[in-house]
């Protein structure tokens with residue numbers, strides 16, 4: 103069995119294959135920012151606490167500082183930037199802006215990714231459910247209320263669009 | 266050059282052969298939610314990371330007869346989406362809801378939670394209350410260890426470096442009542458100050474079977490055996506519950522730390538016991 107000190111991996115980042123040589127302990131966060139140059143994913147704490155590094159890996163939102171780059175080999179990741187054409191993401195971005203849910207903006211990409219993943223699977227969430235869904239994402243500026251307002255507004259318009 | 270190496274075995278047997286060869290120099294990697302922070306904090310240094318995260322053999326939740334089996338790579342989120350767990354291992358489902366946050370739950374595995382051996386582990390406390398068994402494999406073969414006998418201290422277990430946790434199993438608790446309560450300083454992501462997992466079966470108004478598991482109240486998660494045997498056959502009157510609260514406080518060995526004092530944790534132990542019965546029987 104081969105022990106590798108340098109691992110060549112290919113990851114689909116926002117639909118584009120990125121190939122690079124990574125170290126064994128390199129995180130997916132480092133890969134996406136430094137090798138793929140996709141910097142909307144932020145590094146707030148590098149230990150799983152803050153959620154600024156949230157991206158979608160194989161369809162699920164995860165904290166990319168908690169994933170080895172090598173574990174994403176031959177898999178697909180999506181960040182906010184790659185979801186620019188997605189109607190739900192667009193609605194969330196607009197709602198964040200109109201509700202004043204963005205102050206310094208550092209937590210915003212991670213919040214948006216977590217919120218989008220949640221709303222895609224939950225039809226009529228109440229505020230408690232929205233708070234729980236975003237509980238892995240910290241914000242030092244807004245006090246969360248405006249963020250929850252912004253997500254709740256999109257959830258409500260999704261619901262009325264279905265009626 | 267990195268002091269780490271990486272290997273990605275294609276089968277469980279390949280992983281076992283490699284772990285056997287590497288001995289203490291090998292480190293199993295599953296969801297990585299403990300390992301990457303530990304690497305960053307330099308608690309884990311120079312070793313070969315043996316990435317088992319792609320081994321389909323270690324995934325999945327199954328029922329056969331009265332027995333539920335869960336593969337070690339099953340994530341907490343997968344537990345929460347399982348009808349089998351929700352119906353037949355309710356306490357594990359309840360604990361999953363209080364585990365970390367939804368993002369961490371998409372990666373954290375039940376095998377990693379066991380192997381990490383935290384006294385506060387939120388996956389372990391419910392498994393104790395389910396009287397689960399840990400299935401472990403090495404080149405030499407397989408063995409099963411009751412969860413109760415698995416831990417030897419904070420961060421320590423009977424697991425050997427050449428061994429892999431392949432899964433856990435427990436008997437269905439379909440007709441029993443359950444509760445899991447985690448008392449932390451913050452709602453999400455907080456390490457438990459104390460937690461309790463309770464599984465109780467009643468016959469008429471008497472306690473027929475009861476299993477009480479406690480987290481963060483001793484060097485390892487623990488079963489409150491004396492409290493259990495006192496309660497068995499008794500009716501849960503206020504006086505009986507009060508006596509059980511006294512007994513359970515003698516079974517734990519909490520520490521004082523930055524988050525809470527020993528006295529506070531002792532008090533909390535009794536309170537959690539009462540609340541767990543209230544929640545389970547509500």
Ligand SMILES: Cc1cc2nc3c(=O)[nH]c(=O)nc-3n(C[C@H](O)[C@H](O)[C@H](O)COP(=O)(O)OP(=O)(O)OC[C@H]3O[C@@H](n4cnc5c(N)ncnc54)[C@H](O)[C@@H]3O)c2cc1C
Nearest residue numbers: 150295296297298299300365374376377378380386387430
């Ligand atoms: C922000 C954050 C919040 C958290 N909150 C909680 C919480 O609320 N409750 C809680 O209990 N934990 C919590 N944790 C800790 C962690 O998520 C869990 O312990 C998780 O279950 C570990 O699983 P993993 O697959 O990520 O393990 P890894 O990090 O991959 O591995 C952990 C350890 O287990 C070993 N290992 C893994 N799988 C196996 C196997 N199959 N056989 C043998 N050894 C194995 C590894 O070698 C390593 O020593 C949190 C972590 C973070 C970063």
Ligand code: FES
Nearest residue numbers: 147148152153167
């Ligand atoms: S940078 Fe990943 S959670 Fe903070």
Ligand code: FES
Nearest residue numbers: 205206241242243
């Ligand atoms: S807007 Fe500044 S951290 Fe959230």
